[in-house]
Amino acid sequence: MLVSERTASAKKTVGALVTLDKVFELVEGKRSYEKRTDIYQMTERFKNDPEDHDWALRVAKAICLLEFIRDLPRTEANLAAVLVDEVGKAPPCVRFKLL
DSSP: OOSOTTTOGGGSOTTBOOOHHHHHHHHGGGSOHHHHHHHHHHHHHHTTOTTTTTHHHHHHHHHHHHTTOTTSOOOHHHHHHTTOOBTTOOOHHHHHHHO
16 A cells, blocks of 8 residues: 555655555455446546546446445445545545535
8 A cells, every 4th residue: 555656645645544445446356347347447437527526436446346345335425435545534425515
């Protein structure tokens, strides 16, 4: 996590959290071809969407990894919790509902 150029965690400020989409960046090559293709297609689908801000892709990557955790429901709150990237920051679903 710290030395990977894809995640660049060592360059983050104190209080930064590792999000599940960043973990996906490290293990992406170990995922099936089909899953990697799905993620690529998702990237292409939303790359020109000015309102998305990479959220569709981040959520898709988190869901890909959450498939391995059977006892954690894929609720909006749980997905938001694994995507919080800084200590003290509100989960994404709360931030966007306020806008």
